Amino acid sequence: MEFQTTSSPHTKRINRVDKVMLQVVLALLPGIIAMAFYFGWGVLINIALAVISATAFEALIIKLRKRPVTPVLLDLSAVVTALLFAIAIPPLLPWWLVVLGMAFAIIMVKQMYGGLGYNPFNPAMAAYVLLLISYPVEMTSWLPPFMLAEQQLNPAQILAFKFAGILPEGVMLDAITMATPLDQMRTNLDLNRMISEIRQHPLWGDFGGLGWEWVGNWFLMGGIWMVYKRTITWQIPLAFLSGLVGMATIFWLFDAESFPFPLFHLFSGGAILGAFFIATDPVTACTTRAGQLIYGASIGVLVYIIRTWGGYPDAVAFAVLLMNMAAPTIDYYTRPRTYGHGGGTV
Amino acid sequence: MYVESKKGKTRELWQFHGGLHLPEKKEMSLQRPLQQARLPRRLVLPLQQHIGVQAQPQVAVGDSVLKGEIIAGSAAPVSAPVHAPTSGIVVEIAEHVVPHPSGLTGLCIVIEPDGDDRWGELPDPISDFHSVDSEILRRRIRDSGIVGLGGATFPSAIKLNPGKPIKTLIINGAECEPYITCDDRLMRDQAERVMNGARILQHMLQSEECLIAIEDNKPEAILEMFQQLREEENIEVVRIPTLYPSGGEKQLIRILTGREVPTSGLPAQVGVICHNVATAAAIADAVLEGRPLISRIVTVTGEGISEPGNLEAPLGMLAGDLIAQAGGYLEAQPQQLILGGPMMGFDLSTDQVPITKGTNCLLCPTAKETPPPQPARACIRCGRCADVCPANLLPQQMYWYSRAKDLEKVQDYNLFDCIECGCCSHVCPSHIPLVQYYRYAKAESWAMEQERRESEHAKQRHDFRVSRLQRLEAERKAKLRKKKEDLKKPAAAKREDPNKGGDDKGAKQAAIEAAMRRAAEKKAKQQQAPKNTDNLTAAQQAQIEAVDERRKVARKKMQKEEQPR
Numbered sequence: 035m036e037f038q039t040t041s042s043p044h045t046k047r048i049n050r051v052d053k054v055m056l057q058v059v060l061a062l063l064p065g066i067i068a069m070a071f072y073f074g075w076g077v078l079i080n081i082a083l084a085v086i087s088a089t090a091f092e093a094l095i096i097k098l099r100k101r102p103v104t105p106v107l108l109d110l111s112a113v114v115t116a117l118l119f120a121i122a123i124p125p126l127l128p129w130w131l132v133v134l135g136m137a138f139a140i141i142m143v144k145q146m147y148g149g150l151g152y153n154p155f156n157p158a159m160a161a162y163v164l165l166l167i168s169y170p171v172e173m174t175s176w177l178p179p180f181m182l183a184e185q186q187l188n189p190a191q192i193l194a195f196k197f198a199g200i201l202p203e204g205v206m207l208d209a210i211t212m213a214t215p216l217d218q219m220r221t222n223l224d225l226n227r228m229i230s231e232i233r234q235h236p237l238w239g240d241f242g243g244l245g246w247e248w249v250g251n252w253f254l255m256g257g258i259w260m261v262y263k264r265t266i267t268w269q270i271p272l273a274f275l276s277g278l279v280g281m282a283t284i285f286w287l288f289d290a291e292s293f294p295f296p297l298f299h300l301f302s303g304g305a306i307l308g309a310f311f312i313a314t315d316p317v318t319a320c321t322t323r324a325g326q327l328i329y330g331a332s333i334g335v336l337v338y339i340i341r342t343w344g345g346y347p348d349a350v351a352f353a354v355l356l357m358n359m360a361a362p363t364i365d366y367y368t369r370p371r372t373y374g375h376g377g378g379t380v
Numbered sequence: 381m382y383v384e385s386k387k388g389k390t391r392e393l394w395q396f397h398g399g400l401h402l403p404e405k406k407e408m409s410l411q412r413p414l415q416q417a418r419l420p421r422r423l424v425l426p427l428q429q430h431i432g433v434q435a436q437p438q439v440a441v442g443d444s445v446l447k448g449e450i451i452a453g454s455a456a457p458v459s460a461p462v463h464a465p466t467s468g469i470v471v472e473i474a475e476h477v478v479p480h481p482s483g484l485t486g487l488c489i490v491i492e493p494d495g496d497d498r499w500g501e502l503p504d505p506i507s508d509f510h511s512v513d514s515e516i517l518r519r520r521i522r523d524s525g526i527v528g529l530g531g532a533t534f535p536s537a538i539k540l541n542p543g544k545p546i547k548t549l550i551i552n553g554a555e556c557e558p559y560i561t562c563d564d565r566l567m568r569d570q571a572e573r574v575m576n577g578a579r580i581l582q583h584m585l586q587s588e589e590c591l592i593a594i595e596d597n598k599p600e601a602i603l604e605m606f607q608q609l610r611e612e613e614n615i616e617v618v619r620i621p622t623l624y625p626s627g628g629e630k631q632l633i634r635i636l637t638g639r640e641v642p643t644s645g646l647p648a649q650v651g652v653i654c655h656n657v658a659t660a661a662a663i664a665d666a667v668l669e670g671r672p673l674i675s676r677i678v679t680v681t682g683e684g685i686s687e688p689g690n691l692e693a694p695l696g697m698l699a700g701d702l703i704a705q706a707g708g709y710l711e712a713q714p715q716q717l718i719l720g721g722p723m724m725g726f727d728l729s730t731d732q733v734p735i736t737k738g739t740n741c742l743l744c745p746t747a748k749e750t751p752p753p754q755p756a757r758a759c760i761r762c763g764r765c766a767d768v769c770p771a772n773l774l775p776q777q778m779y780w781y782s783r784a785k786d787l788e789k790v791q792d793y794n795l796f797d798c799i800e801c802g803c804c805s806h807v808c809p810s811h812i813p814l815v816q817y818y819r820y821a822k823a824e825s826w827a828m829e830q831e832r833r834e835s836e837h838a839k840q841r842h843d844f845r846v847s848r849l850q851r852l853e854a855e856r857k858a859k860l861r862k863k864k865e866d867l868k869k870p871a872a873a874k875r876e877d878p879n880k881g882g883d884d885k886g887a888k889q890a891a892i893e894a895a896m897r898r899a900a901e902k903k904a905k906q907q908q909a910p911k912n913t914d915n916l917t918a919a920q921q922a923q924i925e926a927v928d929e930r931r932k933v934a935r936k937k938m939q940k941e942e943q944p945r
Contacts, residue, residue, distance in 0.1 A: 035700070037717045039483075039727035041816040043802030044718055044743075044750045045402070045558075049764065049809035051757050109757065151758030151810075267763070321763040321776060365777075372794040373397070373630060373771040374643035 051150075055110035057265040061256035062117055062311065068252040069121060072179040072245035075189040076125025079196060081117060083132040088116035091140040099145070111150045115139055118158035118312060122304060122351070123165070124176045126211065129196045131169060135161035155358045156318045159351040166346070174347075178212035179245025182236060185210055215243025216303045216347040219294055228291045242301035250301040257310025266314040269326035274309040275300065277334020285342070299338065308337070308350035318358045325361070325368035333357050385591070385616035386609055394638040396631045397772040399623040400803050402558050402723070404597060409561045409681035412689035414569050417705050422471075423491045423696030424734040425451065425462050426478045430527040431534045432458030437489055443470045446500030448672050450523075451489055460535045460737075461525045464500075465674040465694035468493040479699075479719050479733045481726040488734070491696065502670040509667055514540070514584040517667060524666035525673045525737075530563075530627075530656030531720060533738040536663065539653055540584050547651035548637055549587040551578050551660050553594040553601065554620060554627030557721030560741045562677040563657050565690040567594065567601035570661060575608035577660025578615055580667050585653055590615040591636050592657070597622040624723065625801040629654045631770050643797055658740075678735055680706040684714045684744035693735045699742055700731035709744060715752075718743040722750065723802040757810040765804035765814060771797045775804035775814050782821040787828060790821050798822075830928075836902075843898055851891040858887055 070077045092112040096103045119135055139157035147153040166173045180186060185205060187195070194200045201207060213221065215237060222232040232238075241247045260266045278299055285293035299305060304312070313319060313333050320329040333353045340349030385391040428434040433456035445451055445464040453461035472490035477483060503520065506512055522537035530552060551574070555563040567574055574592070582590040594602050596619045605617045620626055620635050630641050632654065639650045647654055655663075658676065665671040674695055681688040686707030693702050699717070703709065718725040719733075720741055765775035774793055781790035795818060804814045 035714070035731050037727060037729055037731075038715055038752070039729050040716075040753055041813050041819075042718075042725060042727075042800075043723040043805050043815065044716070044725070044727070044745065045722050045802075045806050046749070046751055047754070047806065047808065047811050049807055050811075051760060051809045054760075054762070054809050105755070105757070111760075149758060151760050316760050316762040319761075321761050321766065322774065323763070323766075369774060369793070370397075370766070370772045372643070372773055372797050373634070374640045374645070374797060375794065376642075 051111075052109050054265055055114050057260060057263055058114050058311065059110065059117065061260045061265070062121070062253075064256050065249055065253035065307065066117070066121060068249045072249060073125050073177050074180065074186060074192070076177065076187075076192050076196070077121065079189075079192060080120040080123060080125060080127065080132055083129055084116035084120035084136055085113055087133045087136040088112040088119075088140050091137055092145070095141055095145040096149075099149075106149070109150060112140060112144075115144070115157045118307075119161055121307070122158065122162050124173060124211075126175060126177060126192065126195060127165075127172055128199065131165055131172060135165050138164050151317055153317060154361075156312060156315050156354055159312060159354050162351045163355060166351070174213065174217060175207070175211040176214045176217075177210065178237070179243075181244060182212070183210070212237075214303065214347065215246055216341065218243075219298070219302075220341075220347045223292065229294055230291065241297040247301040250306040253306045253310065257306065260310060260314075266310065266316075267323065267326060269323055270314045270319060270330040271309040273327045273330025274313050274334040274337075275305070277331035278305055278309075278337050279334075281335055281338035285338075293342070299341070303341075303348035304350035305337065308333070308354060312350060313354055313357075318354075318361065320361045320364050320368070322365050322368040322370060324370070325364040328364050328368065329357055329361060332360070381621070383619050385618045387611070389616065391591075391616065391618055391636075392638075393618070393620060393635055396626075396634045396770050398766075398768040398770045398803060399625065399631075400768050400806060401622070402624050402806075404622075405558045405681075406561050406564065406597070408683075409559065409679050409688040409690060410564065412687065414565050414677065415689060415691045415705075417691045417693040417697060417702055419466055419493045419495070419497065419694065420697050420701040421492065422698070423465055423468075423493065423694060424476050424698060425465070425489045425491065425696040426476070426734060426736055427452045427462060427487045427489065428478070429462065429533060429695070429736040429738065430460040431532070432456065432460070434487070435459060435462050437473050437487075439470050439473075439489065441470050441473055444468065444494070445470060445491065446498055448502050448674060449500040450525075450672075451491075458535055458538060460527050461523065461672075462489070462695075463525055463672040463674050464491060465696055466491070466493045467496050467498040467500075477730060477733050479728065479736055479739060483729045488696075502672075505670050506667050509580050510583055517580065517584055520666055520670075521663055524662070524671070526659065526662050526666060527673075527737050528656055529658035529662060529676060529737060529740070531724075531738050531740055533736075536655065536659055539655070540581070542585070542646075542648035542653060544648045545651065546585045546587045546648065546653050547589070548653075549578070549582050549585050549590040550632060550636060550652060550654045551581070551590065551592040551657055552627060552629070552632055552654050553592055553598075553605070553657040554632055555598070556595055556622070556624045556627035557723055557725075557741075558624075559681050559743050560679050560721050561681075562679045562690050562740050564598045564601050565679075566658055566661060566677055567598070568604050571601075571604040571608050573661040573664045574657045575605065575615070576664035576668060577655075577657075577662070579613070580663055581653075581655055581660060582613075582615065587653070588614065592617045593620050593626075593632055593636060594618070595620055595622040595626060624803070625770055625799070628770065628799055628801060630799065643794070673737060676735070676737065676739070678702060678739055679741040679743075681741065682718075682744040683746045683749050684710050684716075686710050695735055695737060697735045698731070699728065699733050699735060699739075702735060703731060703742060703744070711746065714744050715747050716745060716750065718745070723806070724800065753813065754811045756812045759808075759810055759812060762809060764807045764809065768803040768807050770801060770803060771799060773798060775818075778821070779812060779814055779817050782817040785824070787821060787825050791825060795821055795825070826928075840902060843902075844895070847891060847895040847898065851888065851895075854887040854891055 089112055093103050096106045139161035143155055143157040143160040144153045191202050237243055239247045261268050279296045282296040282299040286295050320326045336353035337349045340352055381393045382390045433454050435452035435454045437452045439451045446467045449464045450461045451464050468491045471492045475485040476488040478486040518537045518540050526536045527533040553563050553567055578590050592605055602619055625631055633647055633652050634640055641647050662673050675692050677690050678693050679690050717728045717731055719728050769775055778790050778793045778795055798818050800815050802815050
């Protein structure tokens with residue numbers, strides 16, 4: 035009798051890349067629904083645009099590389115990149131910028147390095163930074179949450195604006211867009227206003243911006259679920275948020291009128307999203323558990339530094355890309371002590 | 381963590397890094413009591429069923445042999461004799477497929493049983509072993525052909541001569557691999573044998589304590605062993621948490637003592653010796669009854685087997701014959717037959733291989749149980765492999781460097797501390813056959829080292845030759861010169877000229893000095909040899925030998941293919 039021979043272990047494998055990616059997608063859903071609820075259809079249109087174009091670019095490149103296309107598309111990594119990018123950009127961003135961002139993320143940042151697993155930088159964040167630097171006005175024109183909007187666009191009007199730049203008659207772009215809470219805080223602080231004064235504005239909720247804080251909350255729920263499901267480890271998010279809150283607390287205690295309180299930092303901008311969904315991208319992050327603590331904390335500290343003294347109101351993308359560069363070095367210096375290599379207890 | 385290990389005594393337990401909770405699937409083979417396998421028509425006994433020097437046949441074709449008679453042996457220190465498992469006639473001494481990952485053949489003695497199962501003359505039982513010198517006991521264990529029955533097959537007698545004081549003797553009954561239950565069965569049904577073996581071993585090693593470690597998924601075995609404990613003895617039964625691979629020697633030592641065996645070191649260095657429960661039982665038989673190792677308990681299991689269970693099989697019985705006694709295969713075309721457990725066992729390409737001393741399990745899973753591996757995807761660096769690694773390695777980094785064939789770097793990441801337990805492969809979401817990469821990297825590193833040694837040797841020989849030729853040439857020239865001078869000089873001026881003789885001597889001296897210098901340099905160089913090949917453990921040595929064997933076979937094949945042209 036002849037039998038097949040394979041290498042040990044001979045077990046049913048318990049994990050799968052596509053399952054991991056699917057869990058990330060599922061964990062993003064509550065936050066995405068909350069975003070769509072507060073900021074309208076533009077969010078969903080961005081997601082559709084990003085997912086379709088990312089998938090198309092991925093398929094194109096894989097085809098050019100003469101590899102089987104289906105298994106690569108089914109690993110869902112392009113979808114995750116697309117989702118992370120789409121929820122980081124303003125809802126009214128012109129369509130071609132979304133597509134351009136995805137082209138850069140998938141072709142230049144991911145596939146040119148060899149595809150999933152080989153890219154040193156987080157594709158979604160690299161694309162975000164490219165657009166932020168090249169198209170600062172478009173990238174910072176956010177919508178207010180619906181409670182504060184004087185005028186809301188319906189889906190057809192949003193599509194008309196995104197694809198043709200046409201606004202309904204009598205509506206000015208300035209009237210419907212609004213700076214993000216982080217942006218507002220920055221601008222006002224630069225004008226030497228006091229924080230208690232700034233927070234009089236109706237934009238502000240309990241911790242961060244109205245609406246924004248709830249989006250952050252739902253991303254937090256998704257993130258905690260991922261930690262529970264072991265899709266991600268707790269090290270990076272915890273260290274990230276501790277770094278950010280730690281810095282914020284120190285400066286807030288020092289001067290509460292010039293430095294926003296810690297919860298504001300936690301629930302504004304991309305902090306929660308970044309901590310659980312972006313910094314935890316395994317491909318570009320540190321892999322040793324000790325390294326992940328250093329990596330996460332450094333991102334948190336960098337976010338605070340750039341938000342407070344840097345040129346941009348939010349900083350998750352910059353901080354993550356900077357630490358992506360440092361990840362291999364951190365990994366090298368945080369190797370665990372192998373069994374039998376000194377330091378045995380007792 | 382503390383557990384009760386004896387009446388009124390608790391023990392502290394430690395943890396090792398990583399590990400996995402696997403589906404145990406042990407109940408399958410525990411449904412039936414231990415069965416005695418019927419004698420087959422043929423027994424195929426490999427001469428190499430142990431780590432070390434192969435035994436040499438001491439019988440010839442046509443000889444009739446009695447049960448328990450030595451049929452092969454070796455005077456080499458690291459070796460083990462082979463005994464006839466039953467009475468019969470030697471019908472063949474030839475190459476036969478042996479249990480090996482590469483399906484290699486090895487020299488085997490084939491016996492046709494006569495059905496009488498007649499015992500030969502056995503050595504006298506030593507019932508009062510306490511009053512017997514341990515050297516005599518050690519010789520008995522060696523002559524009985526006992527090797528590590530947990531699968532390592534290292535000759536047990538050698539491990540009983542550690543040359544260092546031993547504080548803790550560990551009897552390993554952890555049996556952490558899924559499916560396998562032969563040790564469980566043994567402890568449940570024959571606890572006294574195991575306990576007697578433990579007593580003999582403790583007496584021989586004079587260890588302070590003896591710990592019988594059993595995973596807590598075997599409550600019946602724990603209970604049986606507990607009942608064998610005696611108040612006055614320093615033997616304890618330790619219930620350890622079920623976590624694969626707690627039965628790995630290094631991991632078990634860590635769990636029980638909190639200490640770690642230094643890399644490429646031996647357990648004796650931390651005052652520990654480990655023996656498997658089945659080895660202990662075999663030692664009890666050898667000492668108390670004079671019975672050599674001629675059979676062992678084998679778990680035959682898997683969803684592809686009709687009546688999974690444990691069978692006591694004579695060594696040399698073919699796997700196919702044993703499976704037939706376990707009801708045979710359920711499927712017409714079973715897809716896979718594994719020797720050992722699912723995590724560390726290897727696939728057999730045929731069931732016509734003999735049961736040897738190291739065969740603990742034959743596993744025939746269905747395609748549903750162990751689906752064929754999916755194509756590997758790219759590593760996403762998730763680090764789950766590192767989380768479960770019981771050696772606390774970074775499997776993912778080792779994978780990248782193995783792939784890149786950067787052997788130096790992969791050794792920097794402590795490749796040779798990998799025990800190939802398979803945890804990393806099991807959890808990898810990209811289904812990368814990680815262990816295979818490490819085996820490859822290890823084999824390549826050894827081959828490189830071998831090549832380096834060979835070229836070093838060749839260079840040495842070359843250098844010696846050159847220096848010898850130089851010396852001869854110098855001597856020849858000196859002689860010639862002397863002759864010439866002697867001829868030139870008139871016989872009257874036959875006086876000693878110290879300078880001339882000095883020259884001669886000087887050339888010789890210089891040549892010798894140069895040769896000595898070169899030799900010293902070489903010696904210094906050799907001392908800086910790579911770290912991986914010194915102080916190999918027995919298991920590593922076995923791996924190296926297996927690899928060498930595979931290479932030799934491959935080379936032979938190549939030569940054969942080349943010849944016809």
